[in-house]
Each structure stands twice: as C-alpha cells, then as structure tokens.
Amino acid sequence: MPRVIDIHTHVFPHYADLAVAAMDRSGIELSVVLAWHDGFGEGLQRHIDAFAKYPGRFITFGNVDYSRINEPDFGKTAAAQMERDYAAGMRGLKVFKALGLGYRRPDGRYWRPSDSELDPIWAKAGELGIPVLIHSADPPNFWEPVNEFNFWNGVLYGEYAWWTYYNTGQPSANELLGDRIEMVARHRGTTFIFPHCAEKADSLDCAAEDLDAHPNIVYDFSARVPELARSARRAAHTREFFTAYADRIFFGTDVIFDDTNVPTGQQAQILYQPGEIPLNGADPRERYIETTAAFNISNIEFITSSKVQISPPFKRSIAPFEIYGLGLPEDIAAKILHQNAVRLLGL
Ligand SMILES: [Zn+2]
Numbered sequence: 397m398p399r400v401i402d403i404h405t406h407v408f409p410h411y412a413d414l415a416v417a418a419m420d421r422s423g424i425e426l427s428v429v430l431a432w433h434d435g436f437g438e439g440l441q442r443h444i445d446a447f448a449k450y451p452g453r454f455i456t457f458g459n460v461d462y463s464r465i466n467e468p469d470f471g472k473t474a475a476a477q478m479e480r481d482y483a484a485g486m487r488g489l490k491v492f493k494a495l496g497l498g499y500r501r502p503d504g505r506y507w508r509p510s511d512s513e514l515d516p517i518w519a520k521a522g523e524l525g526i527p528v529l530i531h532s533a534d535p536p537n538f539w540e541p542v543n544e545f546n547f548w549n550g551v552l553y554g555e556y557a558w559w560t561y562y563n564t565g566q567p568s569a570n571e572l573l574g575d576r577i578e579m580v581a582r583h584r585g586t587t588f589i590f591p592h593c594a595e596k597a598d599s600l601d602c603a604a605e606d607l608d609a610h611p612n613i614v615y616d617f618s619a620r621v622p623e624l625a626r627s628a629r630r631a632a633h634t635r636e637f638f639t640a641y642a643d644r645i646f647f648g649t650d651v652i653f654d655d656t657n658v659p660t661g662q663q664a665q666i667l668y669q670p671g672e673i674p675l676n677g678a679d680p681r682e683r684y685i686e687t688t689a690a691f692n693i694s695n696i697e698f699i700t701s702s703k704v705q706i707s708p709p710f711k712r713s714i715a716p717f718e719i720y721g722l723g724l725p726e727d728i729a730a731k732i733l734h735q736n737a738v739r740l741l742g743l
Pocket of ligand 1 (some may be wrong): 404430
C-alpha cells in the first residue's frame with residue numbers, strides 16, 4: 397500500500413473518530429482538515445483539541461472571520477487573528493468560494509479575492525510560512541444551463557440546486573479565476589493551493605500555463621476525478637500533465653464528515669440527494685465509514701492503478717460514466733500521494 401496524505405478534507409471535530417476509522421480502512425495516514433467557516437479563535441481551538449487525541453493523523457487549516465468582512469480594517473484585524481491562531485496550532489488557511497460568489501459589500505458588489513483590503517491576510521500567511529488553500533469559482537458546467545448536455549446534470553438539482561450560477565448574475569468563472577491569479581501574482585512570498593485542479597480540469601493546458609507563470613501555486617485534484625479521467629483521452633492528457641508537474645500536484649479527496657450526511661450513512665462528497673439511498677436498517681455510522689473508505693480508495697486507485705472503474709463513487713451526469721485509472725509509475729505517484737505534502741507542510 398502506498399503512503400497517502402489527504403490534503404483536502406472537512407471533518408467536524410465531533411466526528412474525528414469516524415474520520416480515523418475511514419482513514420484506517422483506506423490507508424490514509426494523515427488528513428489536512430479544512431475548518432468549516434469557524435476555524436478561528438474558539439472554533440479553531442475546538443478543532444485542535446478534538447484532533448490532538450490522534451497524534452500524527454490530522455493537521456488543521458483555519459479560516460478568517462468573514463462575518464466581519466465589511467468592518468473597517470477587516471484585513472488587518474483578520475491578519476492579527478491569524479497570528480493568534482497560528483500560535484494555537486493552525487497550519488494553513490482555507491478560503492471558501494463564498495469569497496467571490498457570496499460575500500457582498502453594503503452597496504451590493506461582490507467581494508473578490510484581489511480586493512486590496514484583503515492583502516494583509518495573504519501577506520500574513522506568507523510571513524507565518526503557512527499555505528493558503530483558496531477555492532475560487534467552480535467547474536465551468538455550473539454556469540451552463542442544467543440540461544442533458546451538462547456533465548453535472550446528475551447533481552445540480554434539489555439539495556445542490558444552489559450550485560448553479562446560470563443566469564443568476566453572479567460573477568463568471570473566468571472573472572473569478574483571473575481575479576485569483578491577479579491576487580496570487582501580488583503575493584509571491586505566499587504559497588497558494590488551488591483546490592479542484594484550479595477549476596481547470598477541463599482545460600489542462602491553461603492549468604499548466606498558470607503553474608509555469610506562478611511558482612507560488614500548487615494544485616489539489618480533489619472532487620475532480622471524473623473531469624480528469626472519464627474518458628481514455630482525458631486520462632491520457634491528465635497522465636501527461638500529472639507527470640510533467642508531479643512536484644506540484646497534491647492528493648486530496650474533499651471528504652466531508654458533517655451533521656447533514658453522517659445520519660444518512662452516505663459520504664457527502666459522493667453527492668447523493670438526502671434519502672436517495674435508503675439505509676434499510678444499516679448502522680449509519682458503519683455505512684458512513686464504508687462509503688467514505690470506498691470513496692477514498694477510488695481516489696487513490698485513480699492515481700496508482702490503470703484499471704477502469706465502472707460505476708465509480710461519484711455522482712455527476714445522469715448518464716453513466718467510467719474512470720480510467722492513470723496507473724502512474726511509483727515514483728510519480730509517491731510525490732502526488734505524500735511526498736509533496738510532506739515538503740509543503742514541513743512534516
Ligand atoms: Zn472542500
């Protein structure tokens with residue numbers, strides 16, 4: 397079994413034991429937990445305390461308090477809080493897509509990653525020597541009509557209907573991604589992790605050019621395996637890209653252990669609608685561990701094996717699809733699965 401570090405998970409502190417069980421069953425030695433909006437001050441401390449019971453298994457990335465985003469000097473206040481949070485054990489900063497798609501100024505304009513008021517936050521991360529994992533935009537399909545031509549048509553309804561930005565007036569993916577690049581270029585002393593293959597899993601040549609132009613960014617490929625490998629052609633292109641940039645690609649799953657999904661016995665990241673898969677009397681916690689482990693293993697095998705996964709544990713299109721394994725050589729796989737994370741996190 398290869399050594400594996402998962403750079404992208406969300407574990408509510410009271411589910412630490414559940415996460416450890418799923419990690420053990422799927423061979424993941426360490427998970428980076430990205431706090432769920434409350435990763436500062438007392439909320440961060442709850443994370444750190446819960447995960448301290450499992451030495452060597454978790455690293456915590458925190459958040460800044462965006463409820464204060466419209467207060468004067470927000471950037472400076474947030475940067476000062478980051479210093480205290482770093483002292484408490486925070487080892488990275490997680491920024492959600494709400495920066496760009498959600499938070500607004502009093503006059504209605506959306507806050508954007510490149511807004512200069514936020515610069516003290518990005519600069520502080522560089523000063524502290526911690527990475528910033530910043531999710532901006534979403535897959536391009538989220539801006540397209542949800543019809544039979546949309547690859548995400550098996551997800552973007554019901555529980556996840558709010559993920560579609562088609563005709564909503566929210567900023568476009570290109571506006572947001574260009575904006576993030578502009579910010580990153582101003583902060584060369586800070587390392588930025590762009591999750592989800594920078595939302596360019598459908599355009600890997602552009603993804604490669606961004607890596608060439610900006611030495612301070614790296615990618616995780618969490619939650620984008622179907623985009624990267626749902627056809628033999630996509631997998632071949634991904635294999636070439638992952639090989640060429642093996643030092644800058646990180647393994648991540650984006651598994652989510654939260655209160656809306658654990659009782660359903662389904663791993664949230666598989667994106668089932670609530671109640672879609674009946675429990676039929678099974679123990680929800682056991683089912684949750686099982687579905688999470690299956691999801692983790694699918695992500696690992698995408699890297700290590702060249703087998704084709706029929707009915708992989710990802711919901712995307714209504715039409716069925718397969719995952720073509722990359723079957724990367726051991727040395728390349730080792731970089732992506734754990735060596736890059738060891739280096740970045742200073743383990
Ligand atoms: Zn995530």
